Amino acid sequence: xxxxxxxxxxxxxxxxxxxxxxxxxxxxxxxxxxxxxxxxxxxxxxxxxxxxxxxxxxxxxxxxxxxxxxxxxxxxxxxxxxxxxxxxxxxxxxxxxxxxxxxxxxxxxxxxxxxxxxxxxxxxxxxxxxxxxxxxxxxxxxxxxxxxxxxxxxxxxxxxxxxxxxxxxxxxxxxxxxxxxxxxxxxxxxxxxxxxxxxxxxxxxxxxxxxxxxxxxxxxxxxxxxxxxxxxxxxxxxxxxxxxxxxxxxxxxxxxxxxxxxxxxxxxxxxxxxxxxxxxxxxxxxxxxxxxxxxxxxxxxxxxxxxxxxxxxxxxxxxxxxxxxxxxxxxxxxxxxxxxxxxxxxxxxxxxxxxxxxxxxxxxxxxxxxxxxxxxxxxxxxxxxxxxxxxxxxxxxxxxxxxxxxxxxxxxxxxxxxxxxxxxxxxxxxxxxxxxxxxxxxxxxxxxxxxxxxxxxxxxxxxxxxxxxxxxxxxxxxxxxxxxxxxxxxxxxxxxxxxxxxxxxxxxxxxxxxxxxxxxxxxxxxxxxxxxxxxxxxxxxxxxxxxxxxxxxxxx
Numbered sequence: 200x201x202x203x204x205x206x207x208x209x210x211x212x213x214x215x216x217x218x219x220x221x222x223x224x225x226x227x228x229x230x231x232x233x234x235x236x237x238x239x240x241x242x243x244x245x246x247x248x249x250x251x252x253x254x255x256x257x258x259x260x261x262x263x264x265x266x267x268x269x270x271x272x273x274x275x276x277x278x279x280x281x282x283x284x285x286x287x288x289x290x291x292x293x294x295x296x297x298x299x300x301x302x303x304x305x306x307x308x309x310x311x312x313x314x315x316x317x318x319x320x321x322x323x324x325x326x327x328x329x330x331x332x333x334x335x336x337x338x339x340x341x342x343x344x345x346x347x348x349x350x351x352x353x354x355x356x357x358x359x360x361x362x363x364x365x366x367x368x369x370x371x372x373x374x375x376x377x378x379x380x381x382x383x384x385x386x387x388x389x390x391x392x393x394x395x396x397x398x399x400x401x402x403x404x405x406x407x408x409x410x411x412x413x414x415x416x417x418x419x420x421x422x423x424x425x426x427x428x429x430x431x432x433x434x435x436x437x438x439x440x441x442x443x444x445x446x447x448x449x450x451x452x453x454x455x456x457x458x459x460x461x462x463x464x465x466x467x468x469x470x471x472x473x474x475x476x477x478x479x480x481x482x483x484x485x486x487x488x489x490x491x492x493x494x495x496x497x498x499x500x501x502x503x504x505x506x507x508x509x510x511x512x513x514x515x516x517x518x519x520x521x522x523x524x525x526x527x528x529x530x531x532x533x534x535x536x537x538x539x540x541x542x543x544x545x546x547x548x549x550x551x552x553x554x555x556x557x558x559x560x561x562x563x564x565x566x567x568x569x570x571x572x573x574x575x576x577x578x579x580x581x582x583x584x585x586x587x588x589x590x591x592x593x594x595x596x597x598x599x600x601x602x603x604x605x606x607x608x609x610x611x612x613x614x615x616x617x618x619x620x621x622x623x624x625x626x627x628x629x630x631x632x633x634x635x636x637x638x639x640x641x642x643x644x645x646x647x648x649x650x651x652x653x654x655x656x657x658x659x660x661x662x663x664x665x666x667x668x669x670x671x672x673x674x675x676x677x678x679x680x681x682x683x684x685x686x687x688x689x690x691x692x693x694x695x696x697x698x699x700x701x702x703x704x705x706x707x708x709x710x711x712x713x714x715x716x717x718x719x720x721x722x723x724x725x726x727x728x729x730x731x732x733x734x735x736x737x738x739x740x741x742x743x744x745x746x747x748x749x750x751x752x753x754x755x
Contacts, residue, residue, distance in 0.1 A: 200363065201280030202348075210702045219349050223361050227251075227273060227293035229320070231307040249273045251295040254371035255378060255442040258472065259299045264375025270298025271320045275361070283399050286367035287348065291322025291359040324352045327360035329689040330455035332708065336680055336715045337460075342429060343451030365399050368392050369453060370443025370490050377497055380506050389415070389501060392448060401449075409502050416498040419448065420491045420517040421524055426450025427487035428528035431480055432536070434461035436682070436755075438470060438477040439486035443493065450487075459682030462753040463585035463620055464566045471580040484525060491521045533559060536593055537645075538671030543652050543663075551651050558644035564637055565589060565618065570627050582755055584622035590675035592618040596645060597668035601661065608642040611635045621753045673717060677752065680715050684751035688744055695740045703737050710741045714748065 203215065227249040228239065251269035259267035272290040279285075293310040294300075300308055300318025310320040331347035338344050349361040373392075376385035393411050396402040402418065405411045427450070430437055436459040437452060438445050447453050457470045457477065470477035478486055495515040500506045512518075527548070534544040534555070547555055570584040595617040600606050609617070611630050615638075619628055649667065653660040680688075688711065696704055 200278060200285050200348075202278065211705065220351065223275070223289055223349060223359060224351050225289075225292055225359075226310060227295070227320075229293055229307065229310060230296045231294065231309045234307055235309075249292070251297050252372060253297060253375055254369055254444065255374040256299070256371065256444050257440050257442045257475070260302050263378040264371070265379065266297065266302050267299070267375070268297035269295055270300070270318065271295065271322060274367075278363075283365060284395060285363050285365055287361065287363050288367055289359050289361050291327075291357065292320070294318055294320030321357045322360050324350060324356050324358035325689050325693065326456065327358045328692055329685045330360065330362075332688060332692075332711065333455055333458060333460065333680075333685050334452070335712045337435075337452060339712065339716045342433075342435070343426070343447065343449055345447070345451065345453045364447070364451070364453075365401070366392070366395050366448065367453065368395075368448050369446060370448055370493065373497060374443050374493060377493065377500070377506075382500065382504065382506075385497065386501055389497065412498045412501050416491075416494045416517045417520060419494045420521040422448075422450040423487040423491050424521045424524035425528050427484045428525050428532060430483055432529060432532035434464055434480065435459070436461065436468060436470070436477075436480055437483060439483050439490065440478060441486065441489055441493075443490050446487075446490070457579075459755055460680065460685075461755050462679050462681045462751070463588055463622075465582050465585050465755050466567060467569065467574055467581070467583035468577075468755055469580050469582075477580070488518060488521055488525075491517055530555060530559070533562065536590075536671070536674055537648075538593070538597065538667035538669070538674065539648075539652070540666065540670070543656070546652065546655060547648060550655065551648065554644065554647060554651065558641070558648060561637055561641040561644060562589065565592075565641065568627075570622055570624065572624070577755065584620070585753075586620050586623035586627045587618045588620045588753060589618070590679065591677075593671050594675040594677075596642065597664050597671055600646065600649075601664050601668055606646070606660065606664075608639065608646070611638045614638045614642070676717065678714060678745070678748045679752045680711075680748055681751050681754045683754040684748050687747045687751060691744055691747060698736065699740065703734065703740075706733065706737060707740050707744065711744050711748075714745060 207215070225245060228237075228244070231237075232239075251273050253264060253268035255262075255264040256267040261267050271292070271294060272288055273292050273295075275287040275289055277284050278287060294308045294312070296307060298308075298318045298320075300315045304318075308315055308318050308320070312319045327347065327350040331350065334344045334346050338346055345362045345364040345367060347360065348363040349359075351359040351361070353359075368388075373385060373388050376388060389412070393402070393415055397404055402414070405414055426446075427439070429435070435452075436457070438457050445454055445457070452458055457472070459468075461468070461480075464480070466480050469479055492509060492512050492515065495512040495517050496507065496509045499512070530548060530552075531544055534547060539547065565587045566585070566589050568586050570586050572584060574581050574583045592614070596609065599609055599613070599617075611634070615628050615630065649663050650660060652658065653663050692704070692707065695707060699707065
């Protein structure tokens with residue numbers, strides 16, 4: 200970002216710590232303070248007013264966004280460096296009038312009021328650490344997301360969590376103006392967003408205003424198709440919904456309060472938000488599609504000046520673009536997980552789509568197979584356990600085929616042994632005739648795809664298998680960080696914090712992240728390889744954290 204010099208030591212120096220505190224360790228003077236004439240020392244008051252942004256919000260009683268938005272966060276401002284503009288926001292800086300608590304109770308709240316939770320304006324250090332951990336893993340593996348700039352801890356576990364991104368606008372920032380039919384505000388917000396994307400080099404320069412809006416709609420369709428397909432393929436739970444709140448405009452992840460990465464395809468999981476249930480992973484596509492539909496409505500509104508009902512855009516061309524791109528991305532993601540190279544993926548997608556579809560059908564059968572235990576309650580919702588770990592079979596199958604002289608398929612018993620999850624009970628793994636047939640068909644179709652590449656691209660079968668094996672062993676690593684794992688890791692990091700220095704804690708954090716850098720490992724980047732721990736206590740702390748990742752590798 201250019202906030203500190205390139206030659207600054209890779210450590211939190213006293214001078215840097217103080218500058219972070221001077222800049223971000225603030226609490227807002229809110230409406231409660233003004234209403235009750237609360238006084239603060241003049242020399243402690245910053246010169247500018249705070250800004251909490253308004254946006255549409257599912258959790259808020261208002262359905263048009265007039266009174267909803269940042270309930271405990273502020274927009275610190277922009278920072279420009281090297282021709283790139285960054286947004287910086289802080290969460291936990293005090294209660295604002297845009298929280299659901301104010302709308303529900305009809306009154307303003309004092310910052311830190313212990314009688315309310317979400318409405319008291321505070322953030323927590325555990326939320327900040329878990330968000331930082333998960334977002335860094337996602338960012339390093341190519342999933343767009345906001346990132347943590349700083350965490351400032353106070354007493355009682357309270358914290359200000361500072362976040363940054365090249366653009367922190369959400370669809371909900373626009374949807375509030377759309378719901379209200381406020382043309383001028385909607386146009387100003389959309390124009391601001393398009394200008395930001397162009398100035399940051401994300402989008403091409405387009406002169407005509409109408410062409411800019413049409414390009415925006417197509418780009419959002421493309422981005423949301425790609426993002427929702429990635430979430431479904433990688434088992435990432437984001438909870439997209441009609442309000443466009445829990446997602447960035449480029450399909451990136453924001454607000455990690457309910458974000459999870461699953462170890463398996465726990466497709467029945469729902470988050471319990473007290474008075475409503477979240478979407479499930481398979482439903483995220485439909486929510487993403489509805490967001491795209493809303494942008495089709497916005498585009499038409501801005502061009503025509505007339506707001507038409509959103510139902511009139513159910514067959515808009517951008518939705519066909521979304522559907523086509525989503526299906527394409529799902530197939531690309533599956534081939535990637537299998538270990539095929541970019542050129543091999545392109546060949547299979549263009550020449551052997553029917554064969555791939557057959558394999559995908561069998562893959563989905565095992566991926567979606569659930570425990571006979573059924574749906575049950577978790578600490579934050581409900582779920583139903585997946586009984587097969589597809590990462591494991593995609594990692595072990597090419598290895599098995601390479602190790603057999605005649606390239607012999609696994610027996611049904613071997614397949615089950617390699618693919619069963621830690622949740623699977625004996626009765627979940629009964630080898631019926633149908634399941635035996637499925638196992639053999641799965642492997643036959645898998646090997647058929649290998650042979651197509653061998654024959655069409657004139658590469659020996661064993662060489663194709665060897666390359667696939669090398670890639671899949673990295674992409675389907677045994678240890679996978681999950682939502683439950685992050686919660687436990689955060690608890691452990693807070694314990695480690697008591698006996699480690701700030702810089703050792705940072706090394707521990709980076710050490711944990713580096714174990715999950717799948718895409719960087721594929722590129723063989725030296726800078727992302729784990730460095731040797733600087734002390735025995737740090738080495739021990741890293742080992743204990745890695746054990747936590749292994750323990751929760753299959754969980755939600």
